[in-house]
Structure formats: structure tokens, C-alpha cells
Amino acid sequence: MPKVLIADKMDPQAARTFRERGVEVDEITGLKPDALAGIIGDYDGLAIRSSTKVTAAILDAATNLKVVGRAGIGVDNVDIAAASQRGVVVMNTPFGNSITTAEHAIALMFALARQLPEADASTQAGKWEKNRFMGVELTAKTLGLIGAGNIGSIVADRARGLRMKVIAFDPFLTPERAVEIGVEKVELDQLLARADFITLHTPLTDQTRGILSADALARTKRGVRIINCARGGLIDEAALKAGLDSGHIAGAALDVFVAEPATASPLFGTPGFVSTPHLGASTTEAQVNVAIQVAEQMADFLVAGGVTNALNMPSLSAEEAPKLKPYMALADRLGGLVGQLTTGAVRGVAVETEGAAATLNAKPITAAVLAGYLRTQTATVNMVNAPVLARDRGLTVREVRTEREGDYHTLLRVTVSTEAGDRSVAGTLFADTAPRLVELFGIKVEADLAGPMLYVVNEDAPGFIGRLGTLLGEAGVNIGTFHLGRRAAGGEAVLLLSVDEAVPADLLARVKALPGVRTAMGLRF
Known part of the structure; x- marks a missing residue:
């Protein structure tokens, strides 16, 4: 029988719900970090509110932990990256408050x-x-x-x-x-x-x-x-x-x-x-709602494998997962890219699958695009609630399939409709596993989308790349990879540089001041 620790004070309905659904539960609140680390290895699940800090050290000690459930919205007290690396699912209850x-x-x-x-x-x-x-x-x-x-x-x-x-x-x-x-x-x-x-x-x-x-x-x-x-x-x-x-x-x-x-x-x-002392979620109704919701979600995951409101795991069946996961990684990054680069209101999002991608279940791919896009606006979005948030924001979501192959055997294109017109990005999978950008707003450019990056749109002119490299070098910024595309010789050019650390605001201002620069901004994936 799965075993869960409730580490923060929570409405009694949480423990009752766990037990009704076949999960053993202990309620031990107010634990210091060392004490929590000393017992967390005995549990499959950890239910918390805002007091308990789920750090990398706690996760290192949680040798059997499979899921962390946050009764509430914010997950600032959970190291999601460390949880993901350790295969621990992190859930929240985004609408209960x-x-x-x-x-x-x-x-x-x-x-x-x-x-x-x-x-x-x-x-x-x-x-x-x-x-x-x-x-x-x-x-x-x-x-x-x-x-x-x-x-x-x-x-x-x-x-x-x-x-x-x-x-x-x-x-x-x-x-x-x-x-x-x-x-x-x-x-x-x-x-x-x-x-x-x-x-x-x-x-x-x-x-x-x-x-x-x-x-x-x-x-x-x-x-x-x-x-x-x-x-x-x-x-x-x-x-x-x-x-x-x-x-x-x-x-x-x-x-x-x-x-x-x-x-x-x-x-x-x-x-x-x-x-007031952060009372926004402090009503009896809200506390009951989030307690029941987090218990239901965690129990469903531990007992039946169901995934709801997970911040770091897609909702997939065991059969679909191996084939779809590389596409969802690509979809998430393309959504994050277009979200970071698009300003103003977006009316709709179109997700087009072409070639081999068109033969797959499009719903998880679309959800991953929406999650990547909406994550630039709110930290609590995930593949499960992204379609709901998109609907609440009035976004029209459209899926397009084109089974014939184009320049690539498999392609994913994401287009957003704005007041200024449509903007699209496209990517493919190298060796069917590695996500790769191949087109950015109509310009052919191949790039990995990972870590901190610098995005620059400039006039294509001799000497610009040298000036930019010199500026970054003098500032101590190391360039990992360099990707260049342009519409035509002497026209508009796009640079995507991966850098070891995010470009600070003062240096970004100096990049923008370089002759010929039209746009410059930092990106993160």
C-alpha cells in the first residue's frame, strides 16, 4: 500500500480522502529540515502547503518518493528542477483558492x-x-x-x-x-x-x-x-x-x-x-477544497497512475509516452520561444504537424505547446491545465495535420495570431529524438533551444558579428553556440546565441545600442 506523509497542517479531509482511496497516511507537521530528511525515505508521497521546503537535500533523502503534492497554487517552496531530475512528480491545486x-x-x-x-x-x-x-x-x-x-x-x-x-x-x-x-x-x-x-x-x-x-x-x-x-x-x-x-x-x-x-x-x-499576513487563500472553504483536491490527485497517481495538475510531467498513457515525449519536448520549447518573442494580445494558436508528426496523437503535442507558451505568463501552468487556461483567456486553439512530408520527414509548426498579424516558428527532431528549431518568423535558422540564449535581429552588414562578439567577450560572456539566419543578403538577419549565463540588463542595453540592431532580448529554456 502506498504511503504518504502530510507535513503541513491541512484540513482533516485530506487524510480521510487518502485512506478512502487506499493510501496509508501519516500526519507529522512542523518538522525541521533534518528531521524531515530523516524520515522522508519511508514515503511514496509528500503532501505540503507553504511551510515545508522541499529542497534538493530533502529530495536526495527521499529514496522512495514518487510525488509531491502542494495544497495550493504557489510552488516556490519546491525545487521542481531537482524533483524532475529525480523522477518525482510535483502537483499543485491551481484553482482551489x-x-x-x-x-x-x-x-x-x-x-x-x-x-x-x-x-x-x-x-x-x-x-x-x-x-x-x-x-x-x-x-x-x-x-x-x-x-x-x-x-x-x-x-x-x-x-x-x-x-x-x-x-x-x-x-x-x-x-x-x-x-x-x-x-x-x-x-x-x-x-x-x-x-x-x-x-x-x-x-x-x-x-x-x-x-x-x-x-x-x-x-x-x-x-x-x-x-x-x-x-x-x-x-x-x-x-x-x-x-x-x-x-x-x-x-x-x-x-x-x-x-x-x-x-x-x-x-x-x-x-x-x-x-494582512498573506490571507488570500485563508478561508475554510478554500482550505477544504485544496486539501481534498491534493489528496485525490496524489492518490490517483499512486494507486492508478493518473496524472492531474502535474507541473513537471505530461499526461500520457504508457503506450504513447516513448514516441510522443520527444515531440512534446519540441512542442514545449517552440511554445516557450513564441511566447517569449511575441508581444501584445494573442487571439489564437495553431499547431501544425507535418510528415511523421501528423500520424501521432496531436492532443498531448498541442497541450505541450500551450504549456510552453503560457509558462511565459504564469509559473503554475502544466500540460493538464494549459488547455483550460487557454480557453479562459479566450484563445482559439487550432490543430492542422499535413501527412505529406516537406523539407523535413517530420515537422512541427506553431503559429500565433496577434493584432499585428501571424507569427510562426517551426522545428523538427534530429534522429527522431533531438528537438531542433529550423524556422523563426519566416527565416531559416537551425538552433538548439536550451538554457539561456541571446536573440538579436539586425541589419545584415559586414562586421556586425565581430562587434557583437567583441562586446560579449569584453563583458566576460561565453558563447556556447552561434546560429545565424537571414531573409536575403543585406536584409534582416537573426542571431540566436546560447550563452553560459543569462545576459545582464546593462549588457543587453549595450547590445541594443549597436549599429544595425533592431531587437535584442534574452531567452531562457
Whole structure:
């Protein structure tokens, strides 16, 4: 009988569900890392929330471990790369907390609008400062959503019920989806200038880190109120305090901080500031939901081999897996490539299989493309939930089969439809196992897609490659491989360089400043 350890406090329904499904379970919470390492070798599964850290050292000691289940969304406390290397599946429950987190954002919006925490403290201190706490109505105010995915769309629905005008900034929000959820799609500058309230509902990525920077906060409407129940690091906390102190920002409510647990912060005690200790998912209903879901998923995997909401394993049958896995690796990388290189809203994704690829089950390949593409927007996506997330975002997904062979015996092409037109990338398998890029936005270029890379579009001219190589060499950046393609002599050229370490921002700026460079950006696979 499989055996699972519940290492964090979890609703009792989790243990009950495990046992009902034929899994032995122990509940031992609050273990220090050494103590956990000392017993984890006895277990097939490890169920956690956010307290337990599943590090490479823990995984080294977990000689029998097959699956880690996170009751909740975030998996920052799990070394997924180390788990993958050791063949340990990592699962989460990405949708169990959505309503709870959205409702907490609405609650904090009310708290700011009516100064509820300050009024409560004053009244309970024996004061009766009725004239001190003059609030504002939410009705007819403009709410600006930064991020309009699953949680953001729920907040929009609740806000429209309060008769608020909702505008949203989300580069991946299509016009059709905006109409569906009842929001006006705007650019970030417009949102900052128009919003009376701003709520954030986006993951913390390189693109979103510090999205409300000092400069962005300075461009907000005077008297704005800001709520963050998403991730610490989206807001410059020092600039937020300065805005509150100056009176430009009327109020701010944070459920998340850059450093957690946030036992001290310059924001504490600032007039107009409200804080909660990361309570976004803390309701009875949410805790029950995620506890049952993680137990069901882990039990299904351990008992029957079913895979649901796995972050590092595709959903495949034993018969399909050997043939499909190389294609899914290619699909994932092509999706990640087009996701990193495409800006603006994407309306649809087309996945075309040609030659030998067209004879295979296209669903896992398409799911892998979507997972690679959507992973550039959210860290919790996987092959199982990628189609659901794509549908929620209003993406049209199309599969095309062409059984005749073209230039390659097998080919996979991924095309995204944007407001600026279609953009496509294509790849093949060398020796039926090794993924290889063969075409990028209509330009023939062969390249491995692995590790950190530098992508450059430039004018094809003598001396450019030398100047670029010299610049990188002087900065101590070692080039692993060099791939070049061009439309025609003297026209547009594309460079893809694999590098030992990611190119830092200051060096990337210097690359962009080279004569003839049209675009330069870092990629990661």
C-alpha cells in the first residue's frame, strides 16, 4: 500500500480522502529540515502547503518518493528542477483558492474605501471620531486590474456587481475575452491615469517584477488606492510609502510582501496603510477544497497512475509516452520561444504537424505547446491545465495535420495570431529524438533551444558579428553556440546565441545600442 506523509497542517479531509482511496497516511507537521530528511525515505508521497521546503537535500533523502503534492497554487517552496531530475512528480491545486483570493481583494478595497481598520481601532480605544473617518463610495469608481486571468476575472465580476467601471491591463488579454468578462482593455499608462482603485492579480515574473515602480506610482491618479493580494515584489514598497506619506496615494492594502513573514516593514504604521499576513487563500472553504483536491490527485497517481495538475510531467498513457515525449519536448520549447518573442494580445494558436508528426496523437503535442507558451505568463501552468487556461483567456486553439512530408520527414509548426498579424516558428527532431528549431518568423535558422540564449535581429552588414562578439567577450560572456539566419543578403538577419549565463540588463542595453540592431532580448529554456 502506498504511503504518504502530510507535513503541513491541512484540513482533516485530506487524510480521510487518502485512506478512502487506499493510501496509508501519516500526519507529522512542523518538522525541521533534518528531521524531515530523516524520515522522508519511508514515503511514496509528500503532501505540503507553504511551510515545508522541499529542497534538493530533502529530495536526495527521499529514496522512495514518487510525488509531491502542494495544497495550493504557489510552488516556490519546491525545487521542481531537482524533483524532475529525480523522477518525482510535483502537483499543485491551481484553482482551489481563486474565489477566496478574489474576495479578499474586494474586502481590502472596502477596508480602504471606508478606513475600517483605523475606525475600529479608534472606536475600541474609547474614542468617537465620527468626523475623522470620511470614506468614499465604490459605486461609479474606476477599478484598474493589473492581470485579468482567473482571479482577476472574478474580481472584475464582483466589482461590476458593485457598479464599478472596470479597466484592465494584461498583455495577454484578447479583445474578445475583455468583452466576455466585462472589462475595458487598456495599456498600463491609461490604467494608471484613470483608476481610482488598482488591484494586482499577476504572477511574479521578470516582466511583472516592480510593475508598480516609483515611476509608475508617480503616474497614478492622485488619491488612488492600491490593493495587492498577488505576490510581493510587484510593487516598490519604498515608493509606495513615499506616495502615502506625500498624500498622492490615498491608501494601500497589502496581503503580500517582498520578504515574508513580514514582521517589520517601513509601511507599518503609515496612515492609510492596511496589511494582512498573506490571507488570500485563508478561508475554510478554500482550505477544504485544496486539501481534498491534493489528496485525490496524489492518490490517483499512486494507486492508478493518473496524472492531474502535474507541473513537471505530461499526461500520457504508457503506450504513447516513448514516441510522443520527444515531440512534446519540441512542442514545449517552440511554445516557450513564441511566447517569449511575441508581444501584445494573442487571439489564437495553431499547431501544425507535418510528415511523421501528423500520424501521432496531436492532443498531448498541442497541450505541450500551450504549456510552453503560457509558462511565459504564469509559473503554475502544466500540460493538464494549459488547455483550460487557454480557453479562459479566450484563445482559439487550432490543430492542422499535413501527412505529406516537406523539407523535413517530420515537422512541427506553431503559429500565433496577434493584432499585428501571424507569427510562426517551426522545428523538427534530429534522429527522431533531438528537438531542433529550423524556422523563426519566416527565416531559416537551425538552433538548439536550451538554457539561456541571446536573440538579436539586425541589419545584415559586414562586421556586425565581430562587434557583437567583441562586446560579449569584453563583458566576460561565453558563447556556447552561434546560429545565424537571414531573409536575403543585406536584409534582416537573426542571431540566436546560447550563452553560459543569462545576459545582464546593462549588457543587453549595450547590445541594443549597436549599429544595425533592431531587437535584442534574452531567452531562457
